[in-house]
Amino acid sequence: MSEENNQYTFENEQYRKTYWHTCSHVMAQAVKRLWPEVKLAIGPSIDEGWYYDMDAPFAFTPEHLEQIEAEMRKICKEKLKLERFELPRADALKFMEEKAEPFKVELINDLPEDAAISFYKQGEFTDLCAGPHLDSTGRIKGNAMKLTACNAAYWRGDSNRETLQRIYGIAFPKKDELDAYLQRIEEAKKRDHRRLGKELGLFMLRDEGPGFPFFLPKGMTLKNTLLDYWRQVHKKYGYVEISTPIMLNRQLWERSGHWDHYKNNMYTTVIDDVDFAVKPMNCPGGMLVYASEPHSYRDLPLRVGEIGLVHRHELSGALHGLFRVRCFSQDDAHVFMTREQMQDVIQETVRLFDEVYSIFGLTYTIELSTMPEDHIGTVEEWERNQDILKAAITGMGKEFVINEGDGAFYGPKLDFHLADSLGRTWQCGTIQLDSQLPERFELEYTGEDGQKHRPVMIHRVVLGSIERFIGVITEHFAGAFPAWLAPVQVKVLPVTDRAEEYAKEAAAKLDELGFRCEVDGRNEKIGKKIREATLEKVPYMLVVGDRDMENGTVSPRHRSGEDLGAMSLDQFAALLGEEVKTRAIK
RNA sequence: GCUGAUGUGGCUCAAUGGCAGAGCAUCUCACUCGUAAUGAGAAGGUUGUGGGUUCGAUUCCCACCAUCAGCUCCA
Numbered sequence: 017m018s019e020e021n022n023q024y025t026f027e028n029e030q031y032r033k034t035y036w037h038t039c040s041h042v043m044a045q046a047v048k049r050l051w052p053e054v055k056l057a058i059g060p061s062i063d064e065g066w067y068y069d070m071d072a073p074f075a076f077t078p079e080h081l082e083q084i085e086a087e088m089r090k091i092c093k094e095k096l097k098l099e100r101f102e103l104p105r106a107d108a109l110k111f112m113e114e115k116a117e118p119f120k121v122e123l124i125n126d127l128p129e130d131a132a133i134s135f136y137k138q139g140e141f142t143d144l145c146a147g148p149h150l151d152s153t154g155r156i157k158g159n160a161m162k163l164t165a166c167n168a169a170y171w172r173g174d175s176n177r178e179t180l181q182r183i184y185g186i187a188f189p190k191k192d193e194l195d196a197y198l199q200r201i202e203e204a205k206k207r208d209h210r211r212l213g214k215e216l217g218l219f220m221l222r223d224e225g226p227g228f229p230f231f232l233p234k235g236m237t238l239k240n241t242l243l244d245y246w247r248q249v250h251k252k253y254g255y256v257e258i259s260t261p262i263m264l265n266r267q268l269w270e271r272s273g274h275w276d277h278y279k280n281n282m283y284t285t286v287i288d289d290v291d292f293a294v295k296p297m298n299c300p301g302g303m304l305v306y307a308s309e310p311h312s313y314r315d316l317p318l319r320v321g322e323i324g325l326v327h328r329h330e331l332s333g334a335l336h337g338l339f340r341v342r343c344f345s346q347d348d349a350h351v352f353m354t355r356e357q358m359q360d361v362i363q364e365t366v367r368l369f370d371e372v373y374s375i376f377g378l379t380y381t382i383e384l385s386t387m388p389e390d391h392i393g394t395v396e397e398w399e400r401n402q403d404i405l406k407a408a409i410t411g412m413g414k415e416f417v418i419n420e421g422d423g424a425f426y427g428p429k430l431d432f433h434l435a436d437s438l439g440r441t442w443q444c445g446t447i448q449l450d451s452q453l454p455e456r457f458e459l460e461y462t463g464e465d466g467q468k469h470r471p472v473m474i475h476r477v478v479l480g481s482i483e484r485f486i487g488v489i490t491e492h493f494a495g496a497f498p499a500w501l502a503p504v505q506v507k508v509l510p511v512t513d514r515a516e517e518y519a520k521e522a523a524a525k526l527d528e529l530g531f532r533c534e535v536d537g538r539n540e541k542i543g544k545k546i547r548e549a550t551l552e553k554v555p556y557m558l559v560v561g562d563r564d565m566e567n568g569t570v571s572p573r574h575r576s577g578e579d580l581g582a583m584s585l586d587q588f589a590a591l592l593g594e595e596v597k598t599r600a601i602k
Numbered sequence: 603g604c605u606g607a608u609g610u611g612g613c614u615c616a617a618u619g620g621c622a623g624a625g626c627a628u629c630u631c632a633c634u635c636g637u638a639a640u641g642a643g644a645a646g647g648u649u650g651u652g653g654g655u656u657c658g659a660u661u662c663c664c665a666c667c668a669u670c671a672g673c674u675c676c677a
Contacts, residue, residue, distance in 0.1 A: 075605075166606075167672030168671090175675090180605090331604090334603090334675060340675095443677055444677070480677040481677040509636095511635065541640060543635090543639070545637090545638095547638035
C-alpha cells in the first residue's frame with residue numbers, strides 16, 4: 017500500500033535477511049547468557065526484522081527485553097566470528113541433546129535423511145542453522161537495533177503443542193533509519209481504523225456484543241454509498257440480486273455439508289423442536305433459489321448476487337475491530353455456468369475485481385488455496401478445478417502464490433489480499449470454485465441437446481466483508497475518504513450568525529442536488545469551525561460571511577487547506593459534482 | 603481458544619491502602635468574529651463485573667467479561 021515503507025539502505029533483500037538472521041542468533045546468544053535455562057526453538061528473519069521462539073520458565077517483560085538488548089550490544093562489540101560446520105546426524109543429535117535443547121533435537125530428527133546438518137558458531141554459542149550469516153557479530157550496529165515485542169506462538173504453529181514466547185526484533189545499518197522506522201510505525205497506528213472509526217463516528221463495538229459491530233449514522237452512510245456503487249458495477253457485469261433468509265433448518269445445512277464441516281463456527285438454536293442455524297455463508301440459500309425453477313443453457317452463466325448478513329462464531333482472541341468480526345455482510349454472488357464457461361467467467365470476475373479495487377487505488381496479492389484435509393469431492397475433481405483457476409489467472413498475466421491445503425471444504429479458491437496501514441494483509445476478495453454444491457443440491461440446466469446437465473458454480477466476493485473493506489479503506493485513506501464516499505461531503509460554515517440563514521439556504525440547495533451537507537451554526541469563531549471540520553476530514557468547507565452574502569458567493573476550502581476563493585454556489589456544485597461523478601481521489 | 607498486557611466521566615489521560623483529578627467534548631452566559639482552538643462559569647465518575655483480604659479497596663488477591671499484541675483460524 018505505501019511504497020515508501022520499504023526503503024532500506026540495505027543493499028538488497030538477501031543481505032537484509034542475512035543481517036536480520038544473524039541478529040536473531042545474537043539475540044538467542046544474549047538470552048542464553050542471561051538465562052541458560054531457556055530452551056531455543058526457531059529464529060528466522062521475516063519481512064521486517066526477525067523473531068526467535070523460546071521456551072522460558074518465566075514470562076518475558078519489557079524490562080527483560082532491555083536487558084537482552086544490552087547484552088546483544090555487548091556481543092556486537094565482541095566482534096565474534098561466525099563459523100559454519102556440519103555434523104553427521106548422530107553427532108548432531110548428541111550435540112543438541114547434551115545442550116538440553118529438545119526443540120533442536122526434534123528439528124534434527126525431522127530433517128530428511130540425506131540433508132546436511134549445519135551449525136553456526138559464534139563465541140560460546142552454537143545454533144542449528146542452514147544459514148547464511150554475516151561473518152562477524154561486529155557487522156551489526158548495536159544502537160540501530162530494537163526488540164519490538166514479545167508474544168506467544170505455538171511450537172510449529174500447532175495449537176495442540178507447547179506455547180512458546182516469541183521475541184521480535186528489528187535492526188538497521190544506521191540509527192536514524194531505526195528511528196525513521198519506529199516513527200513510521202507510530203504514524204501508521206494513527207490510521208488504525210478502530211481509532212478513526214471512533215473519531216469519525218463510523219462504528220462502535222460494545223462488550224454486550226463482542227465482534228458484532230454497530231454502524232453509526234456516518235458509517236451507515238459510507239456503507240450505503242459503497243453498496244450503491246457495488247450495485248451499479250454488478251448491474252454492468254450482468255448480475256441480478258437476491259436476498260435469502262438469515263436462518264435455515266438443520267436439514268439444509270446437512271445437505272450443504274456445513275453441518276458436518278463448519279458446525280463449530282455456526283450459531284444454532286432450536287425452534288419447535290427443530291434445529292436451526294444462522295447462516296455462516298449465503299450459498300445454500302442461493303442453491304435453493306437456483307433449484308426453484310428450471311434453467312436453460314441459454315441462461316448461463318447466471319450471475320446472482322446477494323449482500324448477505326452472515327454470522328460466524330470466531331475465537332474470541334481472533335476478533336479485531338472491523339477486520340475480524342463475528343457478524344458481517346458479504347457482497348456475495350454465485351455464478352452458475354457450464355464447464356466450458358469456467359475460465360471465461362473467472363477472468364471476467366477478476367476484471368470486475370480490478371475495476372473495483374482501482375477505484376479505491378488499492379493493490380492486492382493473489383493466493384491460490386488448494387485442497388484441505390477436511391474436504392468433500394474427489395482428488396481428481398479438486399486437481400481439475402485447481403488447474404482451471406491457475407490457467408485463468410496466468411492467462412491474464414497475473415502472479416499468485418500457492419497456499420497449500422487452505423481451500424474451502426467444497427473447493428479451491430483464489431484469495432485477493434489487501435494490506436492495512438501496518439502492512440498486515442487481509443483477505444477481501446475471493447473466487448471459490450465449487451462443483452460439490454451443485455451435486456448435493458442436484459442443480460440442473462437443460463442443454464442444447466435437450467438433456468439435463470449439472471452446472472458448476474463459483475462463489476465470489478469482491479469487497480469480501482463490507483465491514484472489513486470499510487476498515488481497509490478507512491486506513492488506506494487515513495479517514496479522508498474521496499468526496500464520493502465521504503459521509504459528509506460539504507460543511508457550510510457561517511462566519512457570524514448574520515450568515516446563518518444564507519448558509520442554511522446553500523446547504524438546502526446542495527442537499528437538493530444530492531450532496532451530503534451539514535451546517536455548523538455554532539456560535540464559534542470561523543477558525544475553530546475550520547479546524548474541526550478539517551479534523552472530521554470533510555472534503556469541502558464552505559465559508560460564508562457578509563462578503564459572500566453581498567456578492568452571492570460561497571468561499572470553498574478543501575480539507576487539504578487549499579482555499580478555492582469565492583465562487584457561485586452553482587460553480588462549486590459543478591466542481592464537486594464532477595469530483596463525485598469521476599470518483600476522484602484527492 | 604492459547605500466552606502476555608490492559609480496563610478510571612462521552613473522548614484522551616493523571617493519581618492514591620484513607621474525601622478520585624486535568625484537558626477536550628456537553629450545558630449556561632458574554633463576545634458577532636473571514637480560513638486550524640475567544641473568555642468565564644456549571645454539570646458529569648459507587649474507577650469493567652462479581653467475590654475475597656482489610657477498620658477502610660479504585661489501589662492488594664481470586665474468578666469472570668471485554669479490549670490490545672501475537673499465535674491458531676478466517677471474509
